Amino acid sequence: MTMDPYNLTLILLVTLATFAMRAVGAVVMARVELGPVSAAAFEAMPVAVLTAVIAPAVLTQGVPEAIAGGMAVLVGFRAPTAVVIVVAIATVAAMRHLLG
Amino acid sequence: MGTRTQEFSAGAVAILPVLVATAPIALLFGTLAAAKGLSAFEIWLMSATVYAGALQFVAIDQWADPAPIGLLVFTALVVNVRHILMGASIGRAMTDFSGPARYASMFVLTDEGWAFAERRAREGSLTPAYYFGIGVSMCLVWTSGSLLGAVIGRGLGDPSAYGFNFAFSAVFICILVGFWSNWRTGAVLASSGAVSAMVYLLVPGAWYIIAGAFAGVGTAAALHVQGDDQKPDEHKTDGIMPS
Numbered sequence: 001m002t003m004d005p006y007n008l009t010l011i012l013l014v015t016l017a018t019f020a021m022r023a024v025g026a027v028v029m030a031r032v033e034l035g036p037v038s039a040a041a042f043e044a045m046p047v048a049v050l051t052a053v054i055a056p057a058v059l060t061q062g063v064p065e066a067i068a069g070g071m072a073v074l075v076g077f078r079a080p081t082a083v084v085i086v087v088a089i090a091t092v093a094a095m096r097h098l099l100g
Numbered sequence: 101m102g103t104r105t106q107e108f109s110a111g112a113v114a115i116l117p118v119l120v121a122t123a124p125i126a127l128l129f130g131t132l133a134a135a136k137g138l139s140a141f142e143i144w145l146m147s148a149t150v151y152a153g154a155l156q157f158v159a160i161d162q163w164a165d166p167a168p169i170g171l172l173v174f175t176a177l178v179v180n181v182r183h184i185l186m187g188a189s190i191g192r193a194m195t196d197f198s199g200p201a202r203y204a205s206m207f208v209l210t211d212e213g214w215a216f217a218e219r220r221a222r223e224g225s226l227t228p229a230y231y232f233g234i235g236v237s238m239c240l241v242w243t244s245g246s247l248l249g250a251v252i253g254r255g256l257g258d259p260s261a262y263g264f265n266f267a268f269s270a271v272f273i274c275i276l277v278g279f280w281s282n283w284r285t286g287a288v289l290a291s292s293g294a295v296s297a298m299v300y301l302l303v304p305g306a307w308y309i310i311a312g313a314f315a316g317v318g319t320a321a322a323l324h325v326q327g328d329d330q331k332p333d334e335h336k337t338d339g340i341m342p343s
Contacts, residue, residue: 002139010167011142014159015149017176018183022206025187026194040324041317044288045189046218047279048316049182051292052309053154053211054272056300059293065266072270076277081117088270 064095104229111216111233117274118212119241121267122153126242129156130249136163140250147246151239153210153268155179158306179306182313186214193221194231201228208235215275284323292316 034042058069068091075084102110126147133143133156150156158179159172187206194202205228213234220226279285296312303311 003141003145004139006166007138007142008145010169010172011146011149013169013173014146014155014176017173018150018152018155018180019206021177021180021183022187022209023203025184025189026191026202026206026209027187029184029188030191030194032188037321037324041321042189042192044284044317044320045185045313046215047276047285047288048292048320049185049309049313050211050215050272050276050279051289051316052296052312053182054269055293055296055312056308057266057269058273059297060301065269068266069269069273072273073277076274077280081271081274082120084274085117085121085267085270088266088273092266 063099064092067095068092104227107227107229108233111220111230111235112237113233114216114220115213115234115237118216118271119237121271122212122238122241123245125153125268126245127249127253129153129160130246130251131253132157133160133163133246134250134253136160137165138163138250140247143250144243144247147243148239150176151208151210151242152176152180153242175306179309181310183209185313185317186211190214190217190221190226193217193226194228196225197228197231205231205235208232208239210235210238212271212275213238215279219278284320287323288316288320291319 058065068088071091072084072088075087079087129147130140130143133146134140138146138160146156150159155176158175162168162171162175183206186209190209191202194205197205213231216234217226217231220230276289292312292315295315296308299311300308
């Protein structure tokens with residue numbers, strides 16, 4: 001088991017930075033009173049944030065990823081999550097193979 | 101709402117499909133981190149304490165010897181600014197959480213776990229036991245997967261060659277489909293996705309996440325200002341997560 005003090009410090013600092021972001025939201029921001037417009041904005045937050053996280057991976061990486069993303073949306077309205085994952089991975093693999 | 105044990109298991113069972121997708125990603129992380137020269141213990145420790153999948157991949161990508169502390173801490177702040185939004189949103193549903201439980205819950209916050217917790221809160225109420233059923237099981241899979249990847253990863257070859265790196269996108273798409281309620285959802289999705297992809301292509305670093313998030317949230321606020329006459333039932337109907 002090896003542990004470099006420099007790496008340990010770095011991991012600790014990154015942990016603090018990450019935790020600070022999360023705690024500020026849940027403990028401070030969650031207590032702020034909201035008007036109707038901000039409430040609508042908050043309600044849209046899950047969709048807005050999750051979309052922003054994955055959009056580049058689906059839209060900017062190439063044709064296989066974009067097609068697999070489309071497939072996942074279509075299958076996602078009908079099938080359980082596990083099936084969607086299998087279909088999406090199979091589509092990416094197949095398209096990469098087909099398109100070289 | 102059931103007993104604590106029932107709630108805990110309900111959370112763990114709900115997140116199961118995500119765990120299946122997380123395992124290969126965790127292996128991949130361990131493999132990549134080991135290739136950058138981190139020891140197995142350091143990799144496990146990072147997964148257990150930092151515990152932020154997207155950030156860990158970005159950090160490992162920028163890792164050098166010696167690792168650039170300033171750059172990595174700044175990256176951590178930028179990549180994780182979205183957690184302020186997530187925490188602010190789910191924090192409102194944590195009415196049953198004690199003060200310490202609230203802080204502890206933020207240690208195990210993940211994008212996927214958060215989305216499942218939001219869904220639970222909208223269907224009824226979110227108990228601490230349900231939340232930690234999600235959080236603890238995801239944390240176990242992520243830490244043990246990274247450790248395993250660090251130890252045996254190089255023997256497995258490149259997981260991205262088999263399309264495994266797309267598993268996370270598929271999970272996120274399922275979650276998004278579950279959040280679909282009406283055309284407004286589509287407007288939020290389209291604006292967030294378009295802005296995020298554009299910023300990703302034009303601006304270096306992880307700013308695309310926060311840019312897309314603000315575009316989507318701004319769209320929702322603008323639509324609300326324009327359409328105050330919407331019916332209440334139209335506003336609150338959420339799709340059912342197909343799982």
